[in-house]
Amino acid sequence: MEAVHETRQDGGQTAYRAYRDRMLEGCRGRSAGAFHDDIDDEQTDDRPEAPRNRIRGFRIAVAEALRGQDPTVVTEEDMARRALGIPADIALHPGKGRGWPLLVQVFMPFPWVLRYVRHALSRIRTFEGRQYVYCQFHARLFLHAEARMYSRSLDIALRRFEATSWEELRALQLRDAGWLIAAHRLGLRRLTDLDRCAGRSEAPGWFARWMVDEGIIQHKEELQWLQSAHRAWSVGWRPRRTQREPVRSVVRQLMRAGVARPHLARLHDVDLEESDAARLAANLTLLADAGIAPVHEVFDSARDLLWRTPTKTWAWVVGAAGACTPADIHTLRGYLGFHAPPPDWIAHHLIACGTGLDALATCCRLLGELSDDAPAEDVEAAIDLLLAAPHCLDFTQLGACSQYLRRPDRLDRFLQVLVRHDLGAAGHVVAFQACYRVGDADRLDAWLTLIAGRTAGMDVDVLVEWVGRMLAQGSLDAFQYLHSAIAPADFAELRKLEVLASLGPGLLRYLVEDKGLDSVKALRDWYFATRGLHGVTWWSGSDPELCRLLADDAFQRHNFGFMMQNHRCVLEVVERRAHQVVPRPQRTVDADAMARYYDELAKRRREEMARLLPQLPAMLEGTGGLLLASVLRAGGTSMTALQDRLARLQPAVEQLLAGQGATSAELDEVDAELISMVYRTSVDVVRGSWAAARGFQSHLDGWRLEPFHPMAWQRSIRKRTGVLERSSLLALKRASEHATRFQHGPDEGPRTFRDLRSKRLLDPARDPWSVSAHLGLLLAAAGNDPEILQWRRSTFSEVASMPEDGAQTSAYLEQLDRLFNSALPDALDEHAQRFLHSLAPDDAGQLLQRLLPPSPSADSTVPVMSLDQAFAQMRKNVLDVCVRWVKREKGRYGRPDPSGSCTHLQATLTKHPAAYFAKHAANLCSRDRVAMWQEARHAHLVVFDPRQRRLAGMAMVNIEVVPSLHASGSCLIIRAINPMEDMLATHCLRSIVESFLDIAIQIAERNDLVAVLMPWHNGAHLLSNLPGIEKYLEKQYLQKAQAASADRSGELMANDDLRRRPRKVKARFSAFEQGMEIVGTLYAIWQRAPVDQAARRTPSEDC
The missing domain is CATH 3.40.630.30 (Gcn5-related N-acetyltransferase (GNAT))
Structure with a gap:
């Protein structure tokens, strides 16, 4: 590393210091990263990074000042030369140099030009000085636009390598500077020699240079060791100064432990980013004490897990699991990924059951997902139960049963249900694990009883998927009622009832028994012709007459969209009236007084309900099926007041439906409620924007406008031709969970973004499930956008359990289409930059590494991206995946019937x-x-x-x-x-x-x-x-x-x-x-x- 040239201790020294301080002050605002570059053709020094960056910042500032200086005005030239290490006989400005280089450009062959440039640059002591002189004088000699950029690689290639043409020099320039330094130190001087020895290695340049510096690669032929079919490095990752010593220590410890140089050269295949030399030393000591040798064979199996895996996990593998040789370590390698080891007793129990190391390896996931608070006795009993007859699971199947061992106390009863329904074979037991997570044995028994005799020849995966979804939906009562009232003939007809089950047994009973819809076809025809059924439930409490009255009105209108709101509105008004008449007593009264209060309040509720019920039909008729709190309150005063309010209401509604309505400066309660009803928004939104929205009717004065234009939309309820892709629906919930983790406190520090895997973005078969973590990052970056928050709070959960068919499913798919095509992109445009810039520097760096693509192919260049660019690339990739998935789901609907009726x-x-x-x-x-x-x-x-x-x-x-x-x-x-x-x-x-x-x-x-x-x-x-x-x-x-x-x-x-x-x-x-x-x-x-x-x-x- 060059140092600033020291001069005599005289007045010139004082002047130079003043000059340096002034230039440094001018570049104080630059970030340290602006000068970061640890590649030089000198041995890397150990100076602190901050002074090192200050020196480089000073030199850059001097060069920039020279570029902006008038060539005819020479100021502080001696200071600039001293800072940049440029000798006095080398001109600083083209106007002061000799004119013959232009002749060189025209007449001299390329090797001579290269020799001339090398001679000029080799006399300049600093990179910044060489960069300045090259750009001022020599770049134009090569007649190529690419030659105008003076990089570290070009600096080394010009001064240390031979080239016979610009193409050869350009190929050297495209090499990483660290590679060129490593090659030069091994005696290579030509590109052809470097290509022959190193090929197109994937190892980063700084790593190649380190291998040479550490003596691991000693001859040019050994550069071939750095070739690999894959590597784990994130593109562009370079160890910071604080990370260099741990990495060096790891390499040196492995050398002392006997790992051969060719194996160490393959370290670029593993992740050195989390190097922990102390942990490596402890793990190597543990292996030595256990007599496991040779270490290089362990290294071949474990690689970076030697310094990443905690010593207590290694101790479990060597002790409880019984690994004795490097081959055993290889077999049990899956356990080395555990941050904390499983309990010893589980390994002892599996070994006692006859598990060898191979079988124990297949149970790796099982042990990794074992609940920390699961009692040992219950887990051991559950394992014995699964291994014993009649289930007789082998250890590979046992390894897939982690869900059973999370709640081992319920397993016996669950397996008894499977046996009773002839589903106790090992394959069935493993498959029904998906149902164990969402339902208990009694509900499973009820569902299997419901479909008994209808599943002959059915694939077990189809059966498990349907039963598991029904358990999650909680619609057993509705299915049981439909089963008893309609008795569907087969499983296909039973599945057709799924869309109706969300209505609940109360509403279904009303439809079947009161309205005569007593067949699958009649119910489905009514369902697809009726609007507003999503979220409708039947209340079987103390107000059955109210429910029936509201349901009759909705049934007549073929629109249940207002039923729930009407029910809430009536109850709120009744409750308010009752409390006005029966005030709550003081807190100091005794229990008998409170009991009398509640009795009186209940009695008053019944009386108010009885008074209100006869008035509801007229109210519903006057408002078109929607009850308003203001109208209900008027009905409580007198019939005259109610009639006056309804008389005012009807024309007000008609005015709104004609595109008109109130125009006054202040909205009364009725007008605000009517506008929110007709325009599907909240009263608060109406009141909040009313003042800004009113007063512009005159803009259309003089226009010839009809009161209204008739319009007809063709109805189109389409039926699905395939099943929903449930894994992708569940991925939305999973993405929401990731979003919460990404958005809130990074409990794991720089490991916050560990779930992100850039290679998943390149998988041709990627789907929402495989990119759910990346989708979660997009949701987190969308910030507090109200629509995205609503999706995360509830809508994703609703979508994940939606039925296979029906208007609700079609509406959800339309909402998902809009989410991924417009709502989420708009939210990201608004909030993503704020989210990215709010990350701590370490978190931002970690996220960048997780978003950058994996190593490109050998014949491609490595992309250099900022966090914003990498995020934008990931965003497009993930949204494209989600849009394609929604399009695929929508495509599973048949074409609409062109003969359908019109609205x-x-x-x-x-x-x-x-x-x-x-x-x-x-x-x-x-x-x-x-x-x-x-x-x-x-x-x-x-x-x-x-x-x-x-x-x-x-x-x-x-x-x-x-x-x-x-x-x-x-x-x-x-x-x-x-x-x-x-x-x-x-x-x-x-x-x-x-x-x-x-x-x-x-x-x-x-x-x-x-x-x-x-x-x-x-x-x-x-x-x-x-x-x-x-x-x-x-x-x-x-x-x-x-x-x-x-x-x-x-x-x-x-x-x-x-x-x-x-x-x-x-x-x-x-x-x-x-x-x-x-x-x-x-x-x-x-x-x-x-x-x-x-x-x-x-x-x-x-x-």
Whole structure:
């Protein structure tokens, strides 16, 4: 390592120190990493890293100052030369040098040029000095752009190696600098010699150099030892100075222990990142005391586990497990991965049962997952039970039974149930372990009894998967009722009832016994034709009349979406009235007084319920099936007050369904509840944004708008043709667990990200399960995004246990599609950078190593990435995996029946304040951008279901001039087409999209607009937040668009042709508020003919 040149102790020394201090002050803000490079062609010194970096920072600052200096003005040149080690006869600026190097460039052969450059650079003492002079004078001599970058490798290649052409020099430059230093010290001077001796080794350059420095590689022919078919190093990992000594100590201890040099050279195949020399010494002492030799054979088996595995685990392998030779160590190698050893008694018991070392090795996972608090007697009894008749598991099968030994106290009863149902054979016992985790013996018995006689010829894995899922869902009572009431003929018909089981036995009994739906077909037909069944339950408590009344109303409407909310609303009002009449006594009263209080309160609840029940039908009729707390409270005062409230309510609902509604500055309770009901959002959201959303109705004054436009969406309940991929559904729950671990305190320090394995991202067969840890990292990086948090809190769990078929399953798949295509990417765009930058430096470094790809092939270069780049690459990989999986699941639905019935809806273009909340219902990323709504060019096209009396979908509309189509006439630009997810799950996607476009064209025609267009999606989901909708628009319209030439800018096409092949229009369109999310291309799907130069102008032209 070069040192700063020392001079005489005179005034010059003082001046130089002042100069150095000033330059160092200028580079104080640089991070230490900016100067980190421990490759030099001198022996590595042991100076502390901070002073070393300061010296390099000083030299870099001097070189940068020289580059920015006027060549005709020489200031402090002597100081700069001294800092950079540049002799006085070497010019610092091209203007002061001799002109003959240009002749060298033109006439001299490459070896002469190389010799000339080597001679010049070899006289300069520092790398930074050589770098400066090379870039100023010599880079242009090689006539290649790549030669302008002066790296450590090029520095060594120019000064130490021979080359006959630029291609040969470039090949040397691409070598790691450490490799070049190692080769030079072994006497190699040509690239051909290096390739012949080392090939394209995967070992990192610093490791090759260390092998030479430590004397492990002593001859050039021995460089071949560094070749390997694989390696465990993370790309770009280099030991920090604090890690170097432990790594050196590990190597030297292994040498002293007799590990041959060729074996040590293969250390680049293992992970030295967690080198622990003290632990290695303890483990080697343990092996010596146990008489296990030779050590090099142990090393061949254990590799880095010699210094990574705790000594107590090695002691267990040697002692309790009985390993006596290196071959035994190899056999039991799986146990060396344990951070803590299993208890001795389990090994002794397995050996007493006849387990040899090979069999003990197959039980590695079993012992690794053994619960710490499991009683030894229960575990030993469970092992004996599994090994004995009638099950007779072998040790390989026993090794797969870790779940049984986690709860050994329940095993005897569980196995008795399997035997009773002729499922006691060893293969069945191992398979049903999946059910042991989620259910007890009694429930297993009930399910197996339920399907008895219906499983002949069924594959055991199919049976176990179904029973395990039913145990997890907890729908036994519902199935038992359906089994007794309908008696399905076979297992296939029984599975068809699965979609109905979530309704619960109470609601099923109501449907079968009260409504006459007494067959599998009748129940399924009703189920697929009815909306809002997800989450509906039947209450069998003290209010059966209320349940029946609400159910009758919902059944008549074919819509159970309000039933649960109505029930809660009634109970809350009844409870409030009862407490108003019967106040709670003081805490000091005795038990008898409290008993009398509860009796009186219960009596009052019954009275209030009896008073309220007769009023509910009129309320339900007046509100379209949804009970409001304000209306219920009015019913408690007088019938007149109720009638007045209902009389006001009906027109208010009709106004909202027409895209209008309240406009006052203050919302009363009824209006707020109605808006939240119709627009599917919360009262708090309505009240919070009301002031900013009101007052813009005048933007559409003068427009010819219909009260509503009829719209019809074709119903489409599709049936699945295959089973759900349950492992991927469970992977979502697992990813959520990973997210919690990644997001909250790193209890294991730098091992927080241990579950991340970059090689999984390269597996061609990767699926959500294999990348669940990476998906968990994405969820953690999404921060506190409300939608992602809701998925993590409950929705992932609901999705994991969803039924095989039905509207609920279809809706969940649509939600997953939107999650991976838009919601999660949007959340990551918002929060990921904050998450990554919040990591501690050590954690950030560890995460980077876990995200970087494994070693590339021998003929490829090693990528160098920042954490942001590696995270972005991983993000794209994982999201692509999840999107493909959801697409595959959706593809297992058959095509919709084109003869299905239609749902008749009504649409309107509006700027009334209530319509602002449509984008909250659609959960758009722009839902809080009030500035968009306040622009005169912006409006919402809202669609309502008059039967459900709720929002069915929405789209954003902009009315503005597109100069490339018309100088003054306005155009309609439609985007953000978003049906509500429950509607998308039950209707044909094509009919939804086309009906929105039809209405947009109708509005344009009626108002003499120039054209109807849609924007390019811009990679920001501008067409729709729902991936299915966006993909349809892109495929059917954007990809078929034709570019209009400049000489045809005013020419029109038939609108039928435009609908088939839209016209691509170059224009500037702000998709958000003006100036935000600029789009450069629009697509015309309709155009007015003929073009009227006096086309209608609108208020939007002035915005």
